[in-house]
Amino acid sequence: MGTGKRSLLTAAVTVVCAVTVLAAAPGTAFAAPAPGPSTTAPTVPTPLPGRDLEAIRQKLDTLYHEAAVATDAYNAAEEKAETQSAQIVELAQRIVKGKKKLDELKDRAGAAARAQYRTGGLPPEAQLMLSDDPQQFLNGSGRILQGERATEHVLGELAQTQQDLEQYATDASTQWQKLEANRKAKATAKKKIKKRIAAAEKLESELEEEEKERLARLEREAARKAQNDWLGTVTLDDIDAEATVQGKQAVEYATAQIGKPYEWGAEGPSSYDCSGLTSQAWAAAGAAIPRTSQQQWKQLQRVDVNDMRPGDLIIYFDDASHVGLYIGDGAMVHAPRPGRTVTIAGAGSMPILGVVRPGAE
Structure with a gap:
């Protein structure tokens, strides 16, 4: 195998260890409106302005829904990456086996060539004319024919093995490209997930305890209404x-x-x-x-x-x-x-x- 194919083999084996997930950048936070300034006497605290908790509930639903969509994309990319990694490992194993077989076939082809060299490379007709014992030649000619057929078979196997190795290398390169694409998809999805969750958590953290309780009641009421509507069908x-x-x-x-x-x-x-x-x-x-x-x-x-x-x-x-x-x-x-x-x-x-x-x- 040439240097190019050895490089592909090295890449195929290495890629399984190279699958990493990029660190996600911090997400943008969504803050709730801040309370307005107090215009009353210091001894009478101004109540917090009323916030539209239903709008906040819907915003949280949207953020968590977008995070869920991104999570599905992340999981899908991860599943594909695992499959592609396994395929690359299998291709790497095939390349290793193919290289070993190729070396063996080259040795056998070389042995046949050396045997032909020892006979002087003479055609069978010339060997018959020069032989002192025609019967011995005829007996040997059968073995020569078998050897020629065996050599043809070796050369055929050699060509096929070289073809297989080239295909394995091409397939490994294709799987590597897919693996890289899915690695990038995972990183993008992870960044989006973290950003949406951070925004939702920031939004919730801006709420007072009483508002959180009211928000929880709104969520339960929305779920209960949806359930009752469904049960009616x-x-x-x-x-x-x-x-x-x-x-x-x-x-x-x-x-x-x-x-x-x-x-x-x-x-x-x-x-x-x-x-x-x-x-x-x-x-x-x-x-x-x-x-x-x-x-x-x-x-x-x-x-x-x-x-x-x-x-x-x-x-x-x-x-x-x-x-x-x-x-x-x-x-x-x-x-x-x-x-x-x-x-x-x-x-x-x-x-x-x-x-x-x-x-x-």
Whole structure:
């Protein structure tokens, strides 16, 4: 193999150790309006001006939703990078084996050439004319024919192996480029996630304790209203079909994680993001499913909401940026967002895009 191919081999082997995630830049903070100056006597403190907590709630929802979308992009890039790294390792192993085979074939081809040199390179007709024993020549000519065929086979293998090595090197270079692109995508997504979460946390930190309590009530009321509206469109007795064995196992796993913190990009066992929880729940049930909520929506079998059963995944929002695992009785378990823990919530407490069913049963 030439110097160029050895460089590609080195790059292919090195790239697996070179996958890193760029550090994210600090995010921009969104501050709530500051209280206006006091115009009353110092002994009578001016109350804080009223803030539109509903607008703040909606702003927080937007920020955390954007963080969730970026988290899905990060997870997708990470999953692709892992696949590409594995492919590069496999290609590197093939290149190493191919190089060893190429060296062996070159040795065999060289041995055949040296044998031909020892016979003087004379054609069989000339060797027959010069032979003192024609019968001995004829016996040897069969061996010569076998040797020629063996040499042709070696040369054919040599050419094919060289072709394979060139293809492996090309494939390794392509996978390296894809890996670099996904590394950049991960870094971009990570930066966006951190920026949105920092903005949301900054916005919440500007609130007084009483405002935080009111905001929490607004969030609960919005979720309760959405759940009641959804319950008005379905009949629980109709949708609560019997769970499969795998579905029950997925539910058991997911509910056992209640109370563990949300962490973007996490797949357990100490913390989860939304699709990390659902993918691990079904992995515990013996079914491998896509890592992200968007890919779960794209790749898994879709079922009507009225036909869902415990263990099914409920995909939320038009961009499939959130997912929960249905546990029956109109409820689901999910990892909500940063600052929250895995919890049970109403299945209709957020806008439902659709339902998908993992497993083979």
